Amino acid sequence: VVAVNNKRPRSVDAKDKRDEALNLADFKIDDILSMPGDRLLVEIGEDFGDPARLAAEFDVIAFALLSGRHDSAVDPGQAGATSVAQPAGADVGSTRAPLAITPAAPWSFRWAALAAAKRLGMPSRSHIFLGVFATLLLVCVLAPGIYSLLFQRSLDLVSPPSQNDLPALARGPTSMVPPPASVPAAAGAADPSLAAAPVSPRPPAPRVPLPAGQSGIESAVRGRLEAADSLTKDRQATSPHASATPLAPSSQTAAALQRSAVPSVTVPQEQHSPFVEPRVAETGGFVVQFSEWRSEAQAQSTFQELKSKYAILKGREPLVRRLDEGQRGVFYALQVGPFESPDEAEQLCARLKAAGGVCSVSRN
Amino acid sequence: VELPTETYTPVEVSRALGSLSTEHKTLLVKIARAYAWKTSYSHEDLIQEALTRVLEGKRTWPRQLPVVVFLRGVMRSIASDWTVEGRDDTVDVDEIGYVNHAAAARIDMQKMLVLFDDDPIAQKIFAAMLEGVKGEELRQLSGLAPKDYETKRTKMRRRLEKWSP
Numbered sequence: 001v002v003a004v005n006n007k008r009p010r011s012v013d014a015k016d017k018r019d020e021a022l023n024l025a026d027f028k029i030d031d032i033l034s035m036p037g038d039r040l041l042v043e044i045g046e047d048f049g050d051p052a053r054l055a056a057e058f059d060v061i062a063f064a065l066l067s068g069r070h071d072s073a074v075d076p077g078q079a080g081a082t083s084v085a086q087p088a089g090a091d092v093g094s095t096r097a098p099l100a101i102t103p104a105a106p107w108s109f110r111w112a113a114l115a116a117a118k119r120l121g122m123p124s125r126s127h128i129f130l131g132v133f134a135t136l137l138l139v140c141v142l143a144p145g146i147y148s149l150l151f152q153r154s155l156d157l158v159s160p161p162s163q164n165d166l167p168a169l170a171r172g173p174t175s176m177v178p179p180p181a182s183v184p185a186a187a188g189a190a191d192p193s194l195a196a197a198p199v200s201p202r203p204p205a206p207r208v209p210l211p212a213g214q215s216g217i218e219s220a221v222r223g224r225l226e227a228a229d230s231l232t233k234d235r236q237a238t239s240p241h242a243s244a245t246p247l248a249p250s251s252q253t254a255a256a257l258q259r260s261a262v263p264s265v266t267v268p269q270e271q272h273s274p275f276v277e278p279r280v281a282e283t284g285g286f287v288v289q290f291s292e293w294r295s296e297a298q299a300q301s302t303f304q305e306l307k308s309k310y311a312i313l314k315g316r317e318p319l320v321r322r323l324d325e326g327q328r329g330v331f332y333a334l335q336v337g338p339f340e341s342p343d344e345a346e347q348l349c350a351r352l353k354a355a356g357g358v359c360s361v362s363r364n
Numbered sequence: 365v366e367l368p369t370e371t372y373t374p375v376e377v378s379r380a381l382g383s384l385s386t387e388h389k390t391l392l393v394k395i396a397r398a399y400a401w402k403t404s405y406s407h408e409d410l411i412q413e414a415l416t417r418v419l420e421g422k423r424t425w426p427r428q429l430p431v432v433v434f435l436r437g438v439m440r441s442i443a444s445d446w447t448v449e450g451r452d453d454t455v456d457v458d459e460i461g462y463v464n465h466a467a468a469a470r471i472d473m474q475k476m477l478v479l480f481d482d483d484p485i486a487q488k489i490f491a492a493m494l495e496g497v498k499g500e501e502l503r504q505l506s507g508l509a510p511k512d513y514e515t516k517r518t519k520m521r522r523r524l525e526k527w528s529p
Binding site (some may be wrong): 024 | 378380382383384385387388389391392393394395396399401402408411412415419432436440443444447455473493494495496498501502514516518520521524525
């Protein structure tokens with residue numbers, strides 16, 4: 001019990017008080033960290049009415065920070081996936097700078113517009129874009145023919161990766177320790193060592209499918225992307241240059257290749273692409289990626305460890321992809337697959353995560 | 365065997381932070397709420413400051429550290445600095461009364477002790493915890509078996525969260 005009297009020391013160290021608060025925080029955090037993840041979310045649901053409430057808070061902060069970085073993996077869709085309405089009076093008076101984008105409900109028009117802005121590489125902060133998006137939407141509804149044309153054009157422009165982005169784009173998570181990117185990043189722009197990457201035909205840009213159970217617009221986008229992939233395959237089948245590209249590019253990069261790389265495909269692929277496919281038959285589709293290592297042997301041994309740890313991996317063979325990142329050296333990405341559909345890959349990754357594993361899904 | 369570099373690169377950090385699981389994000393916000401308490405800032409400020417330092421490379425992320433453990437350390441360090449930097453380390457106490465931050469903090473602690481009036485063991489744990497006793501030492505002090513101690517700790521945390529996030 002604290003009592004005010006003259007026998008107390010003449011001074012009280014404020015840091016001691018702070019230590020008390022820190023000790024209290026440590027006590028609580030130690031308990032929180034010892035809880036199973038599902039129990040924690042149940043508790044959050046009881047406290048906040050929504051198990052994803054705090055995750056949504058994090059999304060808002062992280063998105064504001066990462067959206068300005070070209071190597072970010074966050075997009076409005078992801079932020080919206082866990083967003084909920086802010087409780088009344090919550091966090092009033094925060095000293096933080098205003099956030100660039102406040103996540104809206106995933107079914108909202110604003111969310112759709114922001115997601116589209118992000119996908120199209122347009123400045124998502126611009127309110128002007130909302131107006132443009134609305135106008136385009138109206139035009140598309142009124143003229144289905146124009147819609148198809150515009151959408152196909154948009155797919156060609158979706159997140160066009162720079163040449164410097166290539167190694168990092170194809171790379172997934174780099175370790176089992178931190179959570180890897182479940183959503184691929186347009187990475188590499190912040191890595192100066194990648195700036196000297198040789199110009200080459202673009203490898204497939206990994207893209208994680210939109211999560212199931214999302215709004216109708218996501219389903220529509222996914223359908224359109226799959227349709228675009230089919231179109232790409234048709235183009236490759238009919239193109240005389242298609243055989244010079246061993247990798248199966250995603251729709252957008254394939255379209256870009258069709259337009260820009262046709263005259264230069266006589267150069268051997270091995271001299272340009274940082275990727276050396278260990279198994280040609282493994283290209284296409286989707287893969288579940290675990291980690292990256294400096295040596296192939298280490299990637300292989302890691303897979304054996306994972307295999308012994310997770311029964312779900314039994315019977316599966318590793319796919320070790322060599323990534324030459326120039327000055328940064330060579331990495332070996334440990335993957336499993338390929339899977340024909342993104343759902344298959346997502347399902348495996350989800351089961352691994354449920355068992356405590358770390359993985360991400362990307363295009364092969 | 366050649367291992368990857370000892371710390372994550374900015375690209376890797378950015379990608380990892382952008383793709384945390386719901387559990388990880390929830391844990392980090394809970395941690396931030398706990399550490400931001402009794403500082404002049406919100407837990408959102410704390411998360412933002414921690415992420416900014418990590419993204420800018422001011423705090424490097426050793427590969428062997430899980431993300432939650434690493435960011436917990438960063439946030440703890442920042443929260444600790446905030447209080448110390450924000451006010452004088454030494455606050456005078458005189459006969460008239462000590463209206464200062466330290467006193468305010470201590471009154472809160474007393475109120476918290478009242479939360480466990482019906483539970484002497486919890487009070488014992490709480491008092492020792494404030495003094496900095498941690499982990500196994502704290503459990504042994506409580507006299508409880510490991511599982512019982514965990515149950516007690518969770519109950520205490522839930523009560524404490526009524527007073528602090």
